[in-house]
Amino acid sequence: xxxxxxxxxxxxxxxxxxxxxxxxxxxxxxxxxxxxxxxxxxxxxxxxxxxxxxxxxxxxxxxxxxxxxxxxxxxxxxxxxxxxxxxxxxxxxxxxxxxxxxxxxxxxxxxxxxxxxxxxxxxxxxxxxxxxxxxxxxxxxxxxxxxxxxxxxxxxxxxxxxxxxxxxxxxxxxxxxxxxxxxxxxxxxxxxxxxxxxxxxxxxxxxxxxxxxxxxxxxxxxxxxxxxxxxxxxxxxxxxxxxxxxxxxxxxxxxxxxxxxxxx
Numbered sequence: 001x002x003x004x005x006x007x008x009x010x011x012x013x014x015x016x017x018x019x020x021x022x023x024x025x026x027x028x029x030x031x032x033x034x035x036x037x038x039x040x041x042x043x044x045x046x047x048x049x050x051x052x053x054x055x056x057x058x059x060x061x062x063x064x065x066x067x068x069x070x071x072x073x074x075x076x077x078x079x080x081x082x083x084x085x086x087x088x089x090x091x092x093x094x095x096x097x098x099x100x101x102x103x104x105x106x107x108x109x110x111x112x113x114x115x116x117x118x119x120x121x122x123x124x125x126x127x128x129x130x131x132x133x134x135x136x137x138x139x140x141x142x143x144x145x146x147x148x149x150x151x152x153x154x155x156x157x158x159x160x161x162x163x164x165x166x167x168x169x170x171x172x173x174x175x176x177x178x179x180x181x182x183x184x185x186x187x188x189x190x191x192x193x194x195x196x197x198x199x200x201x202x203x204x205x206x207x208x209x210x211x212x213x214x215x216x217x218x219x220x221x222x223x224x225x226x227x228x229x230x231x232x233x234x235x236x237x238x239x240x241x242x243x244x245x246x247x248x249x250x251x252x253x254x255x256x257x258x259x260x261x262x263x264x
Contacts, residue, residue, distance in 0.1 A: 003027055003075040003099060007068045008046070010079030011058055015042035018077050023047070030071050032064060058082045061089040068098055075099040087112065113158040139175045146175070155180050 007030040008018045015031060019042055022029040031046035034057060043049045050071065056063040059082050068076050076093050078084035078101070087108040093100045103111075111117045118133045130149050135158070136142060146153050146169075155167040155178065169175050 001099065003101075005030060005071070005073045006075045006077055006101070007032070007064075007071065007073035008042075008077050008079065009058065009064050009083055010077075010081070011037050011042060012040065013042075014079035014081070015040075016045065018079055019046050022077075030067075030073055032058070032067050034058070061086060061092065065089075065092050065096060068093070069096060073098060075101055077101040085112065114156060115158050138181060139178075142169070142175045143172050146172070 003025075005028045006018070006022045008015045008022070009032065010018065011033070019029040019031065023045075028047045029045075031043055031049045032052050033040065033043045033049055034052050037043055038051075048071065050067055052058075052060065052067070053063050058064075061083055064076070064083065067073075076098055078089075083089045084102060085108055087105040090100045090102065090105040090108065094105070109116070110120045115133060115135065118128050118131060121128045122133065132141065132145055136155070142153060142155065152168050152170045153175070155169060157166075167178055167180050169178060
């Protein structure tokens, strides 16, 4: 599949990397931006940059989808963070007839939280770190688990990520006194909590922990793009430094390369 107009639904360094790759592949990069990113390197290097609607942000799925439609994007690359793990957003992109560059919505649904990811791994005959696949709502369940696998035990929010929502417990008293279960009962921890033993690191020291993660769906982010579809309005890259950013002094007038969604 040839992709010629790729909307990059992200900002900063992440967006910059995707914009550079799109250019290397001969595709036109389209970048939405918010006011604080007006002068960002990613917005400067992108072939087309469009202001997001006033008051919206990079997590505004409806605004990003509308921009993809109005700019004629044939693919959306979400980068990571923001909308990249939003299965409903991915579905809306696909249903609009636009290529979604990333994991399929089904993969995100299956691996979107720790409990469903564990269940998916077990169905695939992949042995995850020892843990409890079902929701944990009381201390005795964790104590019973620790009696088999030992301490310490990590109590994790099923929707947590990047270290958020992790409580490490070293004995029965800590399990009974942790506020985690009270938080779950008050609705502060969606889908309650899951528990997993941390002893796996000492039982198999030669095998580093590999988290369960979604794999890219077809087409991949590196799908070839056709030079024949390159936009005639592309700003030329300085020949002396093909991957370098242009400086502020060399930026063309804003009106010549930047359009606002409000002026469409």
